[in-house]
Amino acid sequence: MANETTISITVNGRERSSEVEPRMLLVHWLREGLGLTGTHIGCDTTSCGACTVLLDGTPVKSCTMFAVQADGRALTTVEGLQQNGKLHAIQEGFKEEHGLQCGFCTPGMMLLGAALLEDNPNPSEKDVRWAISGNLCRCTGYQNIVKAVQYAGQKIESERSGAQA
Amino acid sequence: MAVEEKEIEWLGKSVKRKEDDRFVRGAGNYVDDVVLPNMLHMAILRSPFAHARLTSIDTSAAEALDGVVAVVTGALLAEHNLAWMPTLSGDTQAVLATDKVRFQGQEVACVVAENPYIAHDALELIEVEYDPLPVIVDPKKSLDDDAPVIRNDKEGQKDNRIYHWEAGDKEATDRAFEGADVVVSLDTHYPRSHPAPLECCACIADVNPGTGKTTIYMTSQAPHAIRTVFAMVTGLPEQNIQIISPDIGGGFGNKVPVYPGYVVATAASLLIGQPVKWTEDRSGNLASTGFARDFHMHGELALDRDGKMLGLRVGMLSDQGYAYADAQPSKFKAGLFHIVTGSYDMPAAHVVTDGAYTNKAPGGVAYRCSFRVTEASFLIERLVQNAAYEMDMEPAELRRKNFIRPEQFPYTSVTGFIYDSGDYEKALDLALEKSGYNELRAEQKRMRDEGKLLGIGLASFTEVVGAGPSRDYDILGIKMFDSAELRVHPTGKAILKLGVKSQGQGHETTFAQIVASELGIPPDDVTVQEGDTDNTPYGLGTYASRSTPTGGAATAVVARKLREKAKEIAAHTLEVAPEDLEWKGDHFFVKGAPDQSTTIQEVAFAAYTNHPQGMEAGLEGVTYYDPPNMTYPFGTYVVAVEVDAKTGEWKVRTVVAVDDCGIRINPMIVEGQIMGGLTEGFAMSSMQQIAFDEEGNCLGSNFMDYLLPTAWETPHFELHETVTPSPHHPMGCKGVGESATVGSPAAYANAVVDALLHLGVRNIDMPMTSAKVWEAMQQGRQAQDQ
Ligand code: FES
Ligand code: FES
Numbered sequence: 001m002a003n004e005t006t007i008s009i010t011v012n013g014r015e016r017s018s019e020v021e022p023r024m025l026l027v028h029w030l031r032e033g034l035g036l037t038g039t040h041i042g043c044d045t046t047s048c049g050a051c052t053v054l055l056d057g058t059p060v061k062s063c064t065m066f067a068v069q070a071d072g073r074a075l076t077t078v079e080g081l082q083q084n085g086k087l088h089a090i091q092e093g094f095k096e097e098h099g100l101q102c103g104f105c106t107p108g109m110m111l112l113g114a115a116l117l118e119d120n121p122n123p124s125e126k127d128v129r130w131a132i133s134g135n136l137c138r139c140t141g142y143q144n145i146v147k148a149v150q151y152a153g154q155k156i157e158s159e160r161s162g163a164q165a
Numbered sequence: 166m167a168v169e170e171k172e173i174e175w176l177g178k179s180v181k182r183k184e185d186d187r188f189v190r191g192a193g194n195y196v197d198d199v200v201l202p203n204m205l206h207m208a209i210l211r212s213p214f215a216h217a218r219l220t221s222i223d224t225s226a227a228e229a230l231d232g233v234v235a236v237v238t239g240a241l242l243a244e245h246n247l248a249w250m251p252t253l254s255g256d257t258q259a260v261l262a263t264d265k266v267r268f269q270g271q272e273v274a275c276v277v278a279e280n281p282y283i284a285h286d287a288l289e290l291i292e293v294e295y296d297p298l299p300v301i302v303d304p305k306k307s308l309d310d311d312a313p314v315i316r317n318d319k320e321g322q323k324d325n326r327i328y329h330w331e332a333g334d335k336e337a338t339d340r341a342f343e344g345a346d347v348v349v350s351l352d353t354h355y356p357r358s359h360p361a362p363l364e365c366c367a368c369i370a371d372v373n374p375g376t377g378k379t380t381i382y383m384t385s386q387a388p389h390a391i392r393t394v395f396a397m398v399t400g401l402p403e404q405n406i407q408i409i410s411p412d413i414g415g416g417f418g419n420k421v422p423v424y425p426g427y428v429v430a431t432a433a434s435l436l437i438g439q440p441v442k443w444t445e446d447r448s449g450n451l452a453s454t455g456f457a458r459d460f461h462m463h464g465e466l467a468l469d470r471d472g473k474m475l476g477l478r479v480g481m482l483s484d485q486g487y488a489y490a491d492a493q494p495s496k497f498k499a500g501l502f503h504i505v506t507g508s509y510d511m512p513a514a515h516v517v518t519d520g521a522y523t524n525k526a527p528g529g530v531a532y533r534c535s536f537r538v539t540e541a542s543f544l545i546e547r548l549v550q551n552a553a554y555e556m557d558m559e560p561a562e563l564r565r566k567n568f569i570r571p572e573q574f575p576y577t578s579v580t581g582f583i584y585d586s587g588d589y590e591k592a593l594d595l596a597l598e599k600s601g602y603n604e605l606r607a608e609q610k611r612m613r614d615e616g617k618l619l620g621i622g623l624a625s626f627t628e629v630v631g632a633g634p635s636r637d638y639d640i641l642g643i644k645m646f647d648s649a650e651l652r653v654h655p656t657g658k659a660i661l662k663l664g665v666k667s668q669g670q671g672h673e674t675t676f677a678q679i680v681a682s683e684l685g686i687p688p689d690d691v692t693v694q695e696g697d698t699d700n701t702p703y704g705l706g707t708y709a710s711r712s713t714p715t716g717g718a719a720t721a722v723v724a725r726k727l728r729e730k731a732k733e734i735a736a737h738t739l740e741v742a743p744e745d746l747e748w749k750g751d752h753f754f755v756k757g758a759p760d761q762s763t764t765i766q767e768v769a770f771a772a773y774t775n776h777p778q779g780m781e782a783g784l785e786g787v788t789y790y791d792p793p794n795m796t797y798p799f800g801t802y803v804v805a806v807e808v809d810a811k812t813g814e815w816k817v818r819t820v821v822a823v824d825d826c827g828i829r830i831n832p833m834i835v836e837g838q839i840m841g842g843l844t845e846g847f848a849m850s851s852m853q854q855i856a857f858d859e860e861g862n863c864l865g866s867n868f869m870d871y872l873l874p875t876a877w878e879t880p881h882f883e884l885h886e887t888v889t890p891s892p893h894h895p896m897g898c899k900g901v902g903e904s905a906t907v908g909s910p911a912a913y914a915n916a917v918v919d920a921l922l923h924l925g926v927r928n929i930d931m932p933m934t935s936a937k938v939w940e941a942m943q944q945g946r947q948a949q950d951q
Contacts, residue, residue, distance in 0.1 A: 021282070023282070024282075028281075031197075031198075032200075035200075036191070037191070037195075037197075037198035038190070038191020038192065038193070039191070040195070040197075040363075040364070040414070041197070041444075042363045042364065042365070042414075042447065043447040043867070043868045044446050044447050044448060044867065045447070045867045045868050045869050047867070047868030047869060048363060048447075048868060050363055077191065078189075078190070078191030079190070079191045079192075081189075081190075081191075082190060087189065087190075091189040091190070094185065094189050095181055095182070095185045095186070095189055096181065098181075098182065098833050098834070098836075098837050100185060100188055100189070100669075101415075101669035101670065101671070101837060101841065102362070102363070102364070102412075102413065102414045102415040102668055102669025103184075103185075103187075103188030103189075103193045103412065103414070103669065104193075104195070104362075104363040104364045104414030104415060104669075105363050106188050106189060107191050110189065125881070128876070129876040129877050129879075130876075130877060132875075132876045133875040133876050133877040134875070135875070136363060136868070136873055136875060137363065137876075138361060138362055138363045138415045138417070138841075138845075138873070139363075139415055139669045139837075139841045140837060140840060140841055140844075141840035141841045141842075141843060141844035141879060141882065142844070142875075142876035142879050143840050143879075143881060143882055144837060144840065145876065146876070
């Protein structure tokens with residue numbers, strides 16, 4: 001295809017380069033280009049957040065960015081949450097607190113939760129509700145998502161204090 | 166061999182979900198995640214007009230675009246007799262328009278290309294000429310004598326009426342009203358809504374030219390039924406069609422019907438000989454696939470001066486869009502709407518329903534609802550609340566006075582339902598207690614004196630779920646039973662295959678728990694498979710809260726069958742008579758000699774290695790379960806809202822939900838279902854609506870206009886339970902996926918109206934936006950000033 005440019009993005013710690021059309025959306029590049037299908041698409045108006053990824057640690061909606069805009073940056077997708085096969089605390093939290101049903105919103109919600117906990121390890125219910133309010137879930141009614149994020153916060157805290165002790 | 170202490174009680178345990186591991190790793194497998202070799206991509210061109218004659222379509226420029234493989238039009242499909250398809254209610258629906266378009270967003274042509282970007286580019290190159298026709302958006306006007314006929318394609322169709330259907334006894338009801346002291350009435354519109362699961366619809370059709378095998382990955386809640394419909398529509402032999410519904414990102418009724426995209430993708434794959442993927446975008450999903458509700462309802466309730474209900478009269482007009490496409494039992498034209506007498510011992514009722522065509526998308530799916538019970542429950546619970554106001558009675562007490570009493574079950578209602586079990590007062594009392602109802606009323610009074618508005622709403626709903634029995638319930642003639650096939654392998658691990666299909670309800674865990682509870686094989690050792698028609702027994706799918714009532718029952722029955730056979734094998738290996746054996750959790754033991762025992766795992770091994778002569782080897786079975794009756798979950802919800810007296814904005818302060826769904830298999834999953842439903846009830850009462858302007862433009866075809874609640878607006882829920890088992894379900898379960906969507910909208914609406922009661926307000930149609938609430942307050946104040 002004519003008019004392609006080369007981009008290079010660090011995805012989940014690994015550098016990935018490819019030729020893309022400038023109009024290629026980041027979410028399509030992740031899903032179709034890299035086969036990272038944990039990032040989902042739920043709308044065409046930047047409303048649902050199923051496509052949320054972390055760009056240099058900050059949540060962004062990958063359906064609303066071109067892949068070329070992420071050139072040279074670092075991305076984390078849901079596939080990058082676990083480390084060496086061990087689940088991230090936020091993933092455990094969602095399992096423990098029944099924070100998911102169909103699982104379609106879950107990657108985006110978990111990434112929002114993980115980013116929130118970086119800044120605020122001990123969020124109130126209100127804090128979590130506000131932090132995830134850019135994303136939609138149609139199944140859970142959000143209450144257990146709040147609990148899942150709080151569970152993860154506590155777990156991270158206790159691991160930290162355990163490590164210090 | 167002595168049996169060590171193991172976990173053997175699996176019913177009622179909040180086992181963590183087996184399916185979650187893959188989802189939290191981003192390793193779910195949804196249709197759009199599936200990639201097949203040589204796969205092409207399809208996009209759909211939709212009509213900008215709500216009603217217009219199609220005069221010409223020029224596809225030449227699109228076909229000439231590099232990367233475009235084919236452009237499919239209605240004319241092309243018509244050559245193969247595929248331009249129209251049946252709906253699940255036995256009407257017809259266009260696959261691609263041929264003569265005219267009948268709603269905005271209707272499918273007009275499809276492009277198949279090497280990638281989705283090219284397919285979408287090509288859509289813009291298709292030239293379509295339309296000749297606009299008068300548009301009908303109001304179902305009442307649609308039934309006028311001079312209304313243009315929308316379905317002029319149908320032979321013998323001279324007007325826009327789809328059905329007229331009645332239930333109950335008119336004369337008895339008229340008599341009841343003649344003798345009444347009080348009659349209250351209510352006109353209300355249950356707005357058109359859309360289930361909007363977070364994942365849109367999608368499919369990949371793969372017709373293999375060599376073998377003739379057609380494999381279709383599809384976002385389907387009912388893959389088996391869809392396979393049969395596909396065989397009938399396309400003429401392909403059914404044994405060569407395999408439908409695979411992998412993980413589904415929510416369904417809520419939206420993924421029950423067959424949509425044009427599925428049919429065109431299959432036809433395209435057949436013509437081209439390569440797999441074709443179609444992934445719907447959100448605007449296509451909201452504008453064209455199964456909408457829900459849209460009932461214009463009139464209710465009248467007759468009571469004596471003590472508040473005893475005497476009769477109920479209901480008229481309902483359903484706005485069906487351009488095709489009658491409800492997924493519902495063929496015997497009942499308005500679904501189960503005639504359960505509108507709700508939780509009350511109603512001596513007489515008469516229900517008149519009509520369905521009308523309009524220039525809107527087809528559908529009428531049961532959105533988290535058992536065939537229109539949601540609309541019925543809303544109407545009666547709103548009416549009862551208003552009756553209490555009219556009679557100056559406490560709404561809770563008026564309900565209590567009229568509830569069907571526990572000793573009346575099984576209770577036959579005047580519109581023909583046989584309620585299986587219930588204890589409505591118990592649920593009401595618990596809800597009043599837990600919500601601090603009396604204190605709320607006292608606070609309401611105090612706040613009103615300060616000029617602040619607090620409203621308290623109640624709903625004591627009864628649902629009807631779990632279709633069949635097959636003597637009454639079928640879809641397109643296919644009876645509504647469901648099935649389970651259980652195979653216990655030699656090492657004592659099992660695989661359970663079901664005809665239902667989870668879309669997030671947690672079947673892989675719940676149904677494994679049923680096997681564990683009946684057969685003693687721990688849930689982790691039971692793999693649950695659904696959604697692949699080649700590898701699961703025939704069933705009608707998951708909707709109308711029917712999975713546990715039918716598929717769950719089938720699972721229990723097949724597990725019990727295997728236990729019977731296991732007993733024979735155990736008797737053989739222990740060298741005793743079967744009558745000498747007893748079962749405990751996961752093993753058989755000899756009566757009076759508990760040391761002489763054998764576990765189910767040992768029996769399973771023996772079934773393949775050491776089974777009695779003359780007995781068939783193996784430990785496998787299949788059951789088709791036809792429920793003797795529906796189940797009737799119920800509950801009471803209390804909602805308290807604060808309304809801003811200046812702006813009409815309202816906020817939910819309290820939601821207390823008491824649900825009785827019989828025996829709970831996995832309480833954690835049950836509560837998850839209830840919270841999801843309470844959220845959708847909140848959504849419908851406060852914001853969700855698919856509206857249209859006079860030209861038939863859809864005003865809710867994206868998530869900027871069709872509003873869904875986020876975590877920020879969604880209330881905090883407090884859940885409680887009572888347990889009244891179903892007497893006919895093998896485990897006493899009733900099904901719960903929809904209770905809260907059915908019951909809660911009336912509680913929210915009653916709460917908002919209750920806040921404005923002193924202003925004379927008796928109704929605000931949903932969604933109760935701030936603007937509507939403000940207007941109602943203004944009108945009330947003006948009326949009081951005069
Ligand atoms: S897909 Fe909905 S916000 Fe990106
Ligand atoms: S779990 Fe289904 S959308 Fe959130």
